[in-house]
Amino acid sequence: MAFDGLFLYKMSLELNILTSGKINRIIDTSDTDFIFNIRANKDNYNLLISLNNDYSRIHLTAKHYDAPKEPKGFTMLLRKHFEGSVIEEIKSYNTDRILIIKCRCYNEMQDKSNKYIILELMGRYSNLIILNDDFEIIDSYKREGISENSRTLLPHAKFEFLETKKFSLINLSIEDIIKIVEEKNIDSPKDYLNYFNGLSNSVVDYIYNSKCPYIELYNLVNSNISPNTFLNKRDKLEFHFFKPNFNIINTYSTLSIMLDDFYYEADRLLKIKQKTNDLASFVKKQINKYELKILKLEKDLNDATNNDIYRLYGELLLANLHLKYRGTNITLLNYYDNKEINIPLDEKFDLKNNANRYFKKYHKSKTAITHINEQINASNDEIKYFKVLETQINYGSLNDILEIQEELIELKYINKQIKKNKKNKPKLLTYILNDNTKIIVGKNNTQNEYLTHTLAKPNEMWFHVKDGPGSHVIVRKQDNSILNEYEIRTAANISAYYSFAVNSSSVAVNYTLIKNIKKIPGKRNCFVTISNEKTIYIDPSKDLIDKLMVEK
16 A cells, blocks of 8 residues: 555644644554544544554544453553653654654653654554653564664664665755756656655656656645545555546545545454454355255255155055065056056065065155254254344444354354353443434344343334344433434434445335334344334435444
């Protein structure tokens, strides 16, 4: 991706909105990702820093990320040094993929000092380094002795930036760039990559499609941003702060909003895959396994339903015992249709014993039909169950899916030892419409069961997408008044959004009172029956969901 040095320089300008902001809280959302909650200019901002090998980045985020119950050791270190501090400056270093965040801190004696966060966004070499006022290393996310760059990243060592002989584009005038181009005889895309710091292939491709590359390069450094996602030459989605001349997919108002959209879903799926041993793949394999089982059972059922032929063979053999015949087959007259029929025989037995074997096979086949139908029904139930889980994984957060994993372990689908901790109440996603009304969402079977059968009150309204897997949704009003049209449509929209039909239009959503919801005897608690329901048709809207307030 094009998170190059020039992009980070533009991002640093966007992040200047955080200058003079106070860092209130620092959390980790995974082993590599951290969120800084910052109060600046009378607003709250969430600054996401990711050191993920594939998705290293920094930007403001409006997305919801789950924090683990126990913070990591490095998170505690960040809290110790930076919670309560004030951001004095955010700047990039020499248009490299390095960002410097300078903070004003106070110790227990209220003595003022400066500390620095050095962020190096370099793929698998990404790092976050904490420095004191003297640029000595307090600690770093990745510690190294003498590295291949001949620098040391250990506590108390003097910090040194990664140096380069390339030219930094910051503060270069157009005359400076022309002079460098002429002196170094720069006349190819490769030359631009070799002599100017912070450029990626996408930037060089862009300037080389212009009339004058060095003028276009100067304009890129000094012009306003126009964040876009676009398809590159290999038809892969890419992003940058400028507007390319072709294949634009989306245009955004800020770099942060663009990166929020670009990375959130891919990042969510990657974290889930890492934390759950790719639960989505396991669920898909289970669906395929039971679908294949049904195909085999249906073949067995077809064979078993043709069992009348065995009864006929037995009857005809008994009617011809006088023939005293032994052999591998016999041709007899079928007195039902007056046609001859060939009957296979076991030559070790006489006609009577062969007849008895066919009658036994006939009765066994009749019994098998009942058993096979039971197996087909059970397999269909398994498919329905795993398709419910498949849908829940598609829209679930990491915590939601870890609960699904625990459910599968308890049901013995997954062989894994887990600690028998005291069961806590599921954490439910809650949207706030106003002081009086909340919409509560269950995003997996554990949450759905708790929400519908324990938390919800009899006269609260329950919503669920019709004829398919999805979330259980209830509307809770403090005054127990009747729902108005806006509340019904919003709850229906949320129900459709967190369902298999999220990408459909005119989605049918059923709604009824909780007292009309009943468990199905003998079925898993994720399946219920409803009565006295009404149906509303709704177009799921991501924009509406994003605008709703979420209870923290």
